[in-house]
Structure formats: C-alpha cells, structure tokens
Amino acid sequence: MKGESNTSIHVTKLIRLIRxxxxxLFAFIGSMIFFVFSLSINSSPQPIETxxxxxxxxxxxxDKIENGIHVRTGLIDSEGLMAVVSNCTNCHSAKxxxxxxxxxxxxxxxxxxxQETQNLWDLGGNQEIIVKYLTTxxxxxxxxxxxxxxxxxxxxxxx
Amino acid sequence: MERRKFIKQAAxxxxxxxxxxxxxxxxxxxxxxxxxAMQDPDPFALFSKDKGMVVLNDKPWNIEATADLLDDKVTxxxxxxxxxxxxxxxxxxxxxxxxxxxxxxVSTKKTYTLADLKSKFQHHTYQLVIECGGNGRKEFDPxxxxxxxxxxxxxxxxxxxxxxxxxxxxxxxxxDAVYIGFHAVDVHLSGDPEKEPISRGCPMSKAxxxxxxxxxxxxxxxxxxxxGYPLRLVAGGWPASVSGKWINRISIRNKVHDGTKMxxxxxxxxxxxxxxxDKVKDEDMCIIESMPVKSLITYPKSGAxxxxxxxxxxxxxxxxxxxxxxKMEYSIDFGSTxxxxxxxxxxNRLAWxxxxxxxxxxxxxxxxxxxxxxxxxxxxxxxxxxxxxxxGYLNNACHRIALKVT
Numbered sequence: 356m357k358g359e360s361n362t363s364i365h366v367t368k369l370i371r372l373i374r375x376x377x378x379x380l381f382a383f384i385g386s387m388i389f390f391v392f393s394l395s396i397n398s399s400p401q402p403i404e405t406x407x408x409x410x411x412x413x414x415x416x417x418d419k420i421e422n423g424i425h426v427r428t429g430l431i432d433s434e435g436l437m438a439v440v441s442n443c444t445n446c447h448s449a450k451x452x453x454x455x456x457x458x459x460x461x462x463x464x465x466x467x468x469x470q471e472t473q474n475l476w477d478l479g480g481n482q483e484i485i486v487k488y489l490t491t492x493x494x495x496x497x498x499x500x501x502x503x504x505x506x507x508x509x510x511x512x513x514x
Numbered sequence: 515m516e517r518r519k520f521i522k523q524a525a526x527x528x529x530x531x532x533x534x535x536x537x538x539x540x541x542x543x544x545x546x547x548x549x550x551a552m553q554d555p556d557p558f559a560l561f562s563k564d565k566g567m568v569v570l571n572d573k574p575w576n577i578e579a580t581a582d583l584l585d586d587k588v589t590x591x592x593x594x595x596x597x598x599x600x601x602x603x604x605x606x607x608x609x610x611x612x613x614x615x616x617x618x619x620v621s622t623k624k625t626y627t628l629a630d631l632k633s634k635f636q637h638h639t640y641q642l643v644i645e646c647g648g649n650g651r652k653e654f655d656p657x658x659x660x661x662x663x664x665x666x667x668x669x670x671x672x673x674x675x676x677x678x679x680x681x682x683x684x685x686x687x688x689x690d691a692v693y694i695g696f697h698a699v700d701v702h703l704s705g706d707p708e709k710e711p712i713s714r715g716c717p718m719s720k721a722x723x724x725x726x727x728x729x730x731x732x733x734x735x736x737x738x739x740x741x742g743y744p745l746r747l748v749a750g751g752w753p754a755s756v757s758g759k760w761i762n763r764i765s766i767r768n769k770v771h772d773g774t775k776m777x778x779x780x781x782x783x784x785x786x787x788x789x790x791x792d793k794v795k796d797e798d799m800c801i802i803e804s805m806p807v808k809s810l811i812t813y814p815k816s817g818a819x820x821x822x823x824x825x826x827x828x829x830x831x832x833x834x835x836x837x838x839x840x841k842m843e844y845s846i847d848f849g850s851t852x853x854x855x856x857x858x859x860x861x862n863r864l865a866w867x868x869x870x871x872x873x874x875x876x877x878x879x880x881x882x883x884x885x886x887x888x889x890x891x892x893x894x895x896x897x898x899x900x901x902x903x904x905x906g907y908l909n910n911a912c913h914r915i916a917l918k919v920t
Binding site: 446447448450451454455456457458461465468472473474475495497498499500501502504507508509510511512514 | 569570571572573574653654655656657659660661662702703704706709774778814815816817818819820824826882897898899911914915916918
C-alpha cells in the first residue's frame with residue numbers, strides 16, 4: 356500500500372519532468388526560429404525569453420514557499436509539510452485540513468475513518484509526522500459556549 | 515495569461531514550420547501544460563455566485579452565503595450555498611437522462627426518461643428551505659469535524675417538479691417499505707467508480723409528503739449544474755444531504771437505507787445528550803430528521819453605524835424544519851428583554867417565513883440585535899450553542915448582528 360503511493364508520487368514527478376522538457380524543447384525551437392526571423396523582420400526576441408523563463412520558473416516553483424506558506428496548497432511551511440502535501444491534498448484541497456482544529460486523537464480517528472471508507476492508503480511512519488504537523492501548526496483555540504462578534508466591518512447605514 | 519498564449523502560439527507555429535504541417539495534437543499537448551495555478555477556475559464566474567460568497571473549500575467545492583446575501587424572499591442562485599461530497603459530474607445530458615425506481619420494496623422496477631416524468635405526472639412548485647445539517651458548525655467547542663460553515667449554508671428557492679409519491683406509487687410500493695435511498699452520478703473524490711460520494715434518503719412518511727419532489731426547475735429555470743441539473747430530489751426542512759443532486763435512481767428499501775453517509779457519524783447526532791468533547795460510539799448516534807427552529811437577520815448587514823434618533827428597520831427569515839414558526843422576537847439587550855417582530859405565514863409548508871421590525875435605540879453606543887424564533891411546539895432557539903455533538907450538526911443558536919448608534 357505504501358509502495359503504491361510512493362510509485363504514484365514518482366510518476367507525478369516523472370510526468371512533470373517530461374512536461375518541463377517538452378516545453379523547454381518547444382521554447383528553445385521557438386526562440387531559435389524567432390531569433391532567425393527577427394534578423395530579417397526586425398522584431399525583438401525579447402518577449403519570448405521572458406516568457407520562457409516564466410514557464411520554467413512556474414515549474415520549478417511547484418513547491419515554492421512564500422512568507423512561510425507553501426504557495427500551491429496554502430499550508431504553513433514547517434516540519435512534515437511535504438508528508439502532508441503528498442498524502443493529504445490529493446483527494447480534497449488543504450482547505451479541508453486547515454479549517455479543522457483537532458487533537459492528535461481526533462486526527463488519528465479521522466485518518467482511520469478515511470482509510471476505512473474513503474480509499475485513503477496506509478500512511479506508515481508518515482502518519483505520526485502528519486498528525487504532529489497538524490496539531491502543531493493548526494492548534495485548537497478555545498471558543499467557549501458563544502464567542503464575541505469579531506471582524507466587524509463598520510459602515511454608515513444609509514436609508 | 516496573454517504571455518502564455520503568446521508563447522504557446524510561438525512554440526506551435528515554430529514547430530509547425532519545422533515539420534511543415536499543422537500539429538493536430540499540438541494544441542491539446544500545450545493546453546495540458548498550462549500550470550495548475552493558471553487553471554484554477556473562478557468559482558464566482560463558474561457558478562454565477564455573488565462575489566461576497568465565502569469559499570470554504572475548492573476541492574470539493576463548498577461555498578456559503580453571508581446573512582445579508584440571503585435577504586431576498588426567494589433565494590436567487592447567486593446566493594445559494596454549494597455543498598459537494600464528491601466531484602461534480604462533467605457530462606449531464608437531460609435528453610438521455612433516466613430515473614430508475616428499484617429496491618426490495620418496489621412492486622415493479624421501472625425506468626422513466628426525464629420526458630416521461632414531465633409528461634406523465636402533474637407539476638408542482640414549492641418554495642422549500644434546504645439547510646446543510648452542519649450549518650453553524652464553526653461555533654462548536656471543542657471543534658467539530660468537517661467544513662466549518664458559518665451561518666450561510668441555507669437557502670429557500672422555488673422548486674418545480676413532480677411529486678416523488680406520484681412516481682413511487684406508479685412503480686408500486688410494497689407493504690414492507692421503510693425508507694427510500696437515492697443514487698446519483700457524481701464521482702467519489704478518490705476517483706473510484708465503485709464508490710458513491712453520497713447516497714442518503716428518508717423514511718417513507720417523508721418521501722410521500724406532497725412537498726417532497728423530484729425537481730427539474732429552480733426559480734423557474736433549468737436547475738444550475740452545480741445544484742443538481744437535470745434532476746434533484748428536494749426534501750425541504752430536512753438536512754440538505756437528503757435533497758440529492760444529479761439523481762438517476764431511487765431505491766425503495768425494506769430497511770433503513772444503508773448508502774454512503776447514512777452510517778457512522780454522518781448526519782447523525784448522539785441519541786442521548788453528551789458532554790462537549792465526549793467520545794460517542796457509532797451505535798449511539800441517531801439519524802437527523804427534521805432540522806430545528808432557526809432564523810437569520812438579513813438586513814441590515816452586521817456593522818451598521820446608525821445616527822442617533824433614527825429608527826432601525828430590520829428584516830429576515832425564520833424556519834422550523836417540518837414545523838412552522840409561531841413567534842419571532844428580537845432583543846437589543848442580550849436577551850434581557852424581547853420584543854415581537856411582525857411575522858408572515860409561509861407561502862407553502864416548508865418555506866421560510868419573513869419577519870420585520872422597527873427598533874428605537876435609547877442612547878448612543880454599541881448594540882447587538884439578537885433574533886429568536888419559536889416553533890409551533892413552543893420550542894425556541896437557544897442563545898448559546900445547543901447540545902454539542904461530534905460532527906457539529908444542528909447549531910440553531912440565535913443569530914446576532916453588531917451595530918453602533920452614533
């Protein structure tokens with residue numbers, strides 16, 4: 356079971372690599388031809404170079420971290436991040452994780468429920484890492500029996 | 515975007531120049547390449563939703579309204595919440611759509627085309643409240659699992675269709691029938707074709723009510739794809755998960771339906787009250803039927819600054835699951851005193867009821883307006899959170915808005 360998930364991750368990586376090479380190839384051919392043409396029709400090859408570098412960056416940025424956040428998933432960059440990204444953002448987005456604030460027990464129970472009913476695979480040693488990551492970075496905050504109203508946007512009421 | 519198109523065309527045309535022909539699959543190939551981030555669809559445009567709607571989850575789509583967006587008497591599509599358990603089906607063809615009635619307790623298994631349903635049975639239109647069982651989950655402490663809905667997983671649109679009872683009777687209901695269970699064409703999040711994302715239902719008594727319909731129109735038009743086109747089961751007043759979308763089969767069961775999300779803790783609450791955070795065994799959880807009494811102040815929006823001496827006009831809706839709302843009140847002193855609102859009768863059973871009131875404020879300062887509905891059994895909304903339950907269902911605590919008189 357664990358092997359299966361690893362394989363699928365490798366396959367995804369491989370596909371991404373192939374995609375990248377195909378685009379680089381196209382981009383290279385494109386630049387060459389535009390370069391040749393630009394000599395005769397006097398157009399600048401500049402925009403293409405910019406475009407190419409953007410594309411390459413996009414792919415290299417697949418797992419980019421910005422201001423401590425994993426951009427693609429919105430998850431906090433911290434120990435265990437990639438275990439969560441590769442096991443918990445396949446079926447649903449990470450928004451379902453970050454909305455929920457649970458104890459380690461509850462996370463383990465939720466994982467068990469997904470394994471029994473939702474086709475989640477055996478996480479092996481990653482389970483502890485994932486649960487630690489979630490309880491550390493998305494801790495439970497007390498709300499009491501009724502919270503005060505917050506985040507109020509004040510506005511003049513016109514009639 | 516423009517730059518992307520440019521490089522795509524540049525690359526394609528150069529490749530074509532090289533091999534001297536058009537590339538048939540070229541466009542497909544490059545389409546597939548556009549980085550994921552660029553493919554993120556805009557849900558507001560995709561589903562024609564108001565920009566003020568709140569996206570809780572983008573995979574699967576779960577989107578809710580804010581109270582002020584629900585001000586219309588009949589909720590327009592633009593303000594209707596979206597709850598999906600699986601992936602939205604891609605191909606939905608009304609011209610080839612069929613509905614099969616089967617199960618242990620059907621006299622004869624029967625299949626109807628959508629055209630059959632429309633021509634064979636009488637049409638009925640009702641305004642029906644559909645509220646997610648987990649509406650208000652966000653407030654529970656300790657937190658309850660699932661999408662953290664605020665107040666906006668509710669709507670009351672106008673639905674047109676045929677009575678489920680007419681169709682079930684046409685196929686024939688055996689004496690031992692207990693429950694119905696729906697089946698639909700949406701796909702499980704894992705992509706497993708053997709798994710149904712959701713297959714719920716209701717007891718025969720609810721299935722045979724006049725207002726329980728197989729709808730093909732919403733607010734006078736074809737149902738939007740995301741809300742169940744071309745056929746949706748609509749069972750007003752019960753958890754929205756009973757109102758299955760994209761329905762192609764209904765089973766008449768001789769036992770309580772055991773489809774996905776009928777079991778375990780899904781859409782169930784403890785049969786006996788429990789302390790917050792208690793562990794509850796699956797066998798001690800009971801299926802939710804009617805939703806509880808509740809109300810929303812839809813005008814003004816929370817955060818109003820009001821000039822002293824001005825009268826505040828408030829309005830909103832109230833509903834009570836299977837029952838009617840008998841009384842509607844507001845308080846501006848945190849429940850110390852309550853004042854009656856004007857409350858309309860529902861346009862039909864299971865539609866929400868509209869209320870209005872005018873409020874004078876004694877002095878300047880910070881206020882909260884609280885709204886409280888009472889149903890025909892004398893049961894009112896609690897001011898604090900109702901009984902805690904592991905999945906955070908049925909939060910019908912009073913709605914409140916903040917306001918300053920200046």
